[in-house]
Amino acid sequence: MTELERKIKAKIPGADTGIEVKKSLCAICSPGNHCGLDVYVKDGKILKVEGTPEHPYNQGHICTKGAMNRAYIYRKDRIRTPLRRVGKRGEGKFEPITWEEAYAEIAEKLNRVKDDYGANSVAFTTGYCKWYRPYYHRFVYAFGSVNYSTDDCTCYRAMVLANECTMCRAQGPDIAHTNTLMAWAWGGFYSDHLSVGEVEELKARGGKIVVIDSRITRASQRFADVFLHIRPGTDGALALGMAKIILDNGWADMDFIRRYTYGFEEYAAYVKQFDLERVARITGLNLADIMEATRLFATNGPACCNFSASTLTQQYNGFQTHRAILCLLGLTGNIDRPGGNIPSSNTYLCRPAGFKSRESQYYMEKAPDLTQMFLYDKFPIWYEYCHETQAITLADVILSGEPYPIKALYGVGMNFKMYPQTDKLVKALDQIDFFVNTDLFMTYTSKFADIVLPCCSSLERGEFKVYPGGYGVYTKPVIQPLYESKSDTDILCELARYMELDDPLLLEGYEASVDYIMQGCGLTVEQFKQSDLPVKMPNAAPTPVGTTLRNGFTTPSGKFEFYSNVVARYEKSHGLSPLPVYIPSFADDPSPEFAREYPFFLSAGCRIPNTLHSRLHEVPWSRAIRPEPMVEIHPDDARRLDIHDGDLVEVYSPSGSVTVKAMLTRRIHTGTVEVAHGYTEANISQVVSDQHQNPYTGFPGYKASRCNIRKV
Ligand SMILES: Nc1nc2c(c(=O)[nH]1)N[C@H]1C(S)=C(S)[C@@H](COP(=O)(O)OP(=O)(O)OC[C@H]3O[C@@H](n4cnc5c(=O)[nH]c(N)nc54)[C@H](O)[C@@H]3O)O[C@H]1N2
Ligand SMILES: Nc1nc2c(c(=O)[nH]1)N[C@H]1C(S)=C(S)[C@@H](COP(=O)(O)OP(=O)(O)OC[C@H]3O[C@@H](n4cnc5c(=O)[nH]c(N)nc54)[C@H](O)[C@@H]3O)O[C@H]1N2
Ligand SMILES: [Mo]
Numbered sequence: 001m002t003e004l005e006r007k008i009k010a011k012i013p014g015a016d017t018g019i020e021v022k023k024s025l026c027a028i029c030s031p032g033n034h035c036g037l038d039v040y041v042k043d044g045k046i047l048k049v050e051g052t053p054e055h056p057y058n059q060g061h062i063c064t065k066g067a068m069n070r071a072y073i074y075r076k077d078r079i080r081t082p083l084r085r086v087g088k089r090g091e092g093k094f095e096p097i098t099w100e101e102a103y104a105e106i107a108e109k110l111n112r113v114k115d116d117y118g119a120n121s122v123a124f125t126t127g128y129c130k131w132y133r134p135y136y137h138r139f140v141y142a143f144g145s146v147n148y149s150t151d152d153c154t155c156y157r158a159m160v161l162a163n164e165c166t167m168c169r170a171q172g173p174d175i176a177h178t179n180t181l182m183a184w185a186w187g188g189f190y191s192d193h194l195s196v197g198e199v200e201e202l203k204a205r206g207g208k209i210v211v212i213d214s215r216i217t218r219a220s221q222r223f224a225d226v227f228l229h230i231r232p233g234t235d236g237a238l239a240l241g242m243a244k245i246i247l248d249n250g251w252a253d254m255d256f257i258r259r260y261t262y263g264f265e266e267y268a269a270y271v272k273q274f275d276l277e278r279v280a281r282i283t284g285l286n287l288a289d290i291m292e293a294t295r296l297f298a299t300n301g302p303a304c305c306n307f308s309a310s311t312l313t314q315q316y317n318g319f320q321t322h323r324a325i326l327c328l329l330g331l332t333g334n335i336d337r338p339g340g341n342i343p344s345s346n347t348y349l350c351r352p353a354g355f356k357s358r359e360s361q362y363y364m365e366k367a368p369d370l371t372q373m374f375l376y377d378k379f380p381i382w383y384e385y386c387h388e389t390q391a392i393t394l395a396d397v398i399l400s401g402e403p404y405p406i407k408a409l410y411g412v413g414m415n416f417k418m419y420p421q422t423d424k425l426v427k428a429l430d431q432i433d434f435f436v437n438t439d440l441f442m443t444y445t446s447k448f449a450d451i452v453l454p455c456c457s458s459l460e461r462g463e464f465k466v467y468p469g470g471y472g473v474y475t476k477p478v479i480q481p482l483y484e485s486k487s488d489t490d491i492l493c494e495l496a497r498y499m500e501l502d503d504p505l506l507l508e509g510y511e512a513s514v515d516y517i518m519q520g521c522g523l524t525v526e527q528f529k530q531s532d533l534p535v536k537m538p539n540a541a542p543t544p545v546g547t548t549l550r551n552g553f554t555t556p557s558g559k560f561e562f563y564s565n566v567v568a569r570y571e572k573s574h575g576l577s578p579l580p581v582y583i584p585s586f587a588d589d590p591s592p593e594f595a596r597e598y599p600f601f602l603s604a605g606c607r608i609p610n611t612l613h614s615r616l617h618e619v620p621w622s623r624a625i626r627p628e629p630m631v632e633i634h635p636d637d638a639r640r641l642d643i644h645d646g647d648l649v650e651v652y653s654p655s656g657s658v659t660v661k662a663m664l665t666r667r668i669h670t671g672t673v674e675v676a677h678g679y680t681e682a683n684i685s686q687v688v689s690d691q692h693q694n695p696y697t698g699f700p701g702y703k704a705s706r707c708n709i710r711k712v
Contacts, residue, residue, distance in 0.1 A: 018042050022478040023052060023532040025465060026066040027458035029612045030309075031130045031349045033194060034465055035062050036533070037069065039478045046070045046459065046479060056534055057467045063193040064609045064625075069459065071619045073482070077442045079454035080483035089429060092447040099484070099494070102451055106410075107498035109434045110143070113407045119144030120372055123406050125391055126150045127413035128613060130349050131463045132488040134359050135506070135513050136412060137387075139492050141366035142503040146373045147406075149391035151418060156350065157386060158313035158697035162322035164385050165564040167335065168343045168554045170352060173304035174545075175199060178339035180208040180296050180303035184235070184325060185311045189218040191607040195306075199223060208300050210293045212238070214603070215674070216667040226293040231284040232601050232672055233585035233704030236317045239324035240582055241279030242294045243271040246331055251298035253333030260549060261330055263563020263578070270579050282584075284669065298332050302339025305329060314703045316585045319381070319696035323564070323580035330560045336548045343548040348517070353466035354542040355521055360387070362517050366503065374403055379698040380570045390698040392419065393690060398428035411437040412488060413455075415614055416445045417683045420700040421655045421690040438491060441618070444680045454485040461487035464514045464528070470540025472518070474528035567696070576696060585704040588692060598653055598706035600637075603668075604684040605677030605702050614678035629682040630663040631709065632674040638664050643711050651675060653707045656686035673709060677702075 019042045025034045026049070036055025040047040049069045053060035082102035087093025097105075113121050124140040126133065128151045140148040163169055175181055175198045188195045203209060203223055211217070211224035214232040230238060246252050247268055257264050280287050297303045305325060312321050326341075334340035347353035364387065373389045374397045375382075382390045398406045409429075414437050416422050429435060429448055437449040446452045460481040466472045481487070486494075489510035496506050505516060511525045518524075522538035552558035556565040568578040586595070608626065616622040631651050633643060643649055649662045651673060660675060660682045668674055675684040685702070692701040 019047065022476075024459050024475050024478045025463075025473070026062060026069055027129070027131060027463070028065045028069065028072060028615060029063070030192070031351060032192065033058070035066055035194070037062070037066070037459075039069075039459060041478055044479055046073060052533070054533060056469055056471050058194060061194060065612055065616060068616055068619055068621055071621045072616060073457045073459060075441055075618055077618060078440055078482055079442055079446070079452060079485070081454065082484070083452040085450050085452075089448045090426070092442070094452065099486075102453060103495050103498040106436055106451055106495060107500075110408055110410065111499060113434070114144065117405055117407055119368070120147055121405055122408040122410060123147040123149070123389070123391075123394065124410045125394075125414055126411070127415045127418060128155075129413045129488075131458070131465070132412065132492070132510075133349065134362055134517060135489050135510055136492060137363040138366055138503070138506055138513070139496055139501070141363055141368060142496070142501045142506055143499065144368055146368050146370055147389050148387075149389040149394075152386070152388055153391040153698065154314065154418060154700055154702070155310045157382075158319055158694065158699045159307055159309060159322050161381055161385055161697055162313070162319050162326065164554065165381065165561065165566050166323050166326045166555070167330075167560050168548060170344045170346050171307070171341050172344060172352075173306050174302075174339050174342050175202055175304065178202065178207060178302050178304045180210065180300045182210045182212065182293075182297055182303065182305040183219055183223065184212045184305050185308040186211070186213070186219055186306045187217070187311070187607050188306075190609045208296045210296055212293075214669065214672065215606070226289055226296060228283075228285050228289055228293055229669070231282075231669055232603060233315050233317070234283045235312060236321040236324045236580070236582035237274060237279050237282040238285070238290070239321065239328055240271045240274040240580070241276060241283075241290060242297070242328055243267075243324075243331055244274050245276065245291065245294040246298045246328070247271065249298070252331050256333030256335075257331070260335070260553075260560050262555070262557040262559035262561045262565070267327065267562035267579055270581070274582070297328070301332060301334060302337060303332065303334050304339060304341050311703055313694070313697065313699050314701065315699075316588060316692065316694055316701050316704070317583045318694045318699055320577070320580045320582070324582070327562055327580050330562065335560060336546055338545055342545055343553075345543070348464075348466045351466050351468070353468055353472070353537075353540070354470040355466075355537050355540040357466075357517050357521065358519060359517050362513065363387075375698065379696065380574060381567065381576070381696045382698055384566055392693060392698050392700055394419070395421070395425040395428040395690060398431055399424075406432065408432065408434040409436070411435070411445070411449070413439055414445055415443065416448075417614055417678060417680070417685050419690070420685050420688040420692070420702070422683055422686050423656060424690060438488060440485070443614070453491055454483065455488045455491060456481035456485040460485065462529075463487075464518075464525070465534075467534050470537045470542070471534035472521070472523065472528060472537055473531070473534040474514070474525055476529065476532075574695070585701065586706060594706065598708045599671065600707050600709060601672045601704050602651065602653075602684075602687060602707040603672065603674040603703050604688050604705065606674050608676045611676075611678060614680075617679055629658075629660045629676060629679040629684075631660045632663050632665045632668055633709065634668055634670045634672070635664045635666060636670045638662065641709065641711060643709075648712045649709050650712050651684070651687055651707055651709050653687045653689065653705070655689040658682040658684055658687060659712055673707065
């Protein structure tokens, strides 16, 4: 009996079941997780999934979403064949076509736009899915267009830009060796389940935890020694106020500041404005709590802080809020030392794994003239560091035809609902001649496409993935792709052949590209495929703590920059500030009339445990947990507006509205409302203006934008 058979027998006693347990990974949620899965398969069908106990990363754990893999993969709206639109855009009428017809038509149309208008007139974009990105990026550059964009235009990248302008690209908290954690806008229980374990351990060994959140959460209730229940969008003021307290009390690490930092004098002078009373007024917190949180952080070190992948940066002041928080770590010397925040380098797909790959070289060697990206002049910090178009204002670019017409749009997992003021983008589509989308499901967005291509899920394909600790894995399909679906990289490769792209490596396919990217790491795709589980890379060598302090930061001064030399270049031209300033979340429209008409602050998309963005709302199991989209309202506001639990309420702004049921809760502040995102029947992104953008990064203000509510 094989080990596998023994395992099945142990789990299903007495059975000669014909069931095989195969290894794969769950790609439903962020690339930061991608937990190992044991998939039970019989007759080519998935029966159920469990976490893989011997997987080095998740060690058997999976979350609510991971447990839904089977229901997700067998969603009723899986696309079965390539489709050509026969009805109006959005109507959902299609005819099935063959892959050959689809490729031929796409190749012909895209190459025609390139001939008539130039390659940049085809915009390429992708949603949240990450696994095919380097391959897709190179595909776009091989075609000759600079217009490659991803969900980075609203997620993660702004935090990375703030890191880069302050210290280095990637960094993270060393919770295993810390004494105090600042859990700042940390949604671990819902958004990052594997991060909870080490916080539990910190608590168990007597460490201190400060939770700073705009709602009462499971983390605030379970972990907080001090809980700062802050008003949304005011975190920058809190961070600067904490800096003043640290300086006034002599808690700053002056030795660290002298040796490793730049611009301290200017920063210290600026934070003087943030006295405790003013900060308490702005944030809605009480003085004693702010004092106590600051004391713990500054005197019970080493201390560290999680990073907020999107929440704190999806705000008008987001970039500077993240910088202000980093500056607290610099001020107390909690950088690149055990228990502080440690610089790291990403290996592949935003994951640090302790070895280097040639990921960016792989696509950058084909890059066209990047200064031709649209909005190049508008968000200089973005374009300083990022090799992608900031796509949030895609609708404006299409509608204005500036700086050049966009005639075709090629989407891979594109989801309009990710974009603020979604209807504007939908309207802009009228001016696009040709739109292709690739997805597993017939989504709201795909209904607008001229050609829809069916891709398959992670359990139906092979993909490469790295994990912390020096691991890499190349998965094998556990079932055949359903219907006529294919893996995204196979689709792109076959299309590249039809388009006659001049790129032999790309035409060789995904595996050859992975080999190119991982060259020098010690293993090839063929060798990875020998193992069902992640294998340790022979050449993995984690960077020791303290290396960055020794070698210097990646800023222009080589120091930790309180005063950013890169931002300073755009101070006069763009009105940007080199210091981590606090600007209220409605500085772009501070008029009293606007505040009167739209008195509520909206959080448009707090994470909920039963879905990832739009992906699981259509899975019945997930719907059963939360059958309808809801707006959360504080009971005091509800009483004033005569709103009761379950009443229909319109949430609106000048940009749009949704009508949803009210859910009364004391977890949030009065004057704020929260609506989860990704629902087709109530798309909250619609209510957020696409012009309400962070001036440094272009990120939309999904958190703390203004709205009003009324009973309908
Ligand atoms: N209102 C609001 N909007 C937001 C946010 C918010 O908080 N509030 N958050 C922003 C953030 S942080 C992010 S990351 C984005 C997420 O943005 P989205 O891109 O909207 O994320 P998803 O809905 O997960 O995925 C998009 C599409 O990819 C498809 N898909 C899944 N797997 C695959 C695959 O393997 N291949 C292909 N081709 N397609 C696949 C899914 O079916 C789905 O239709 O949303 C942003 N938009
Ligand atoms: N279940 C689930 N998990 C996900 C996702 C998902 O859609 N569903 N999406 C994935 C993606 S793409 C991302 S980017 C991450 C995001 O992951 P997180 O950053 O964890 O996202 P949120 O849960 O929106 O926000 C975290 C916490 O910040 C709080 N918060 C909101 N506004 C403010 C504010 O102004 N100040 C402060 N101090 N706190 C605030 C929220 O109440 C919440 O408790 O999640 C990933 N994981
Ligand atoms: Mo995200």
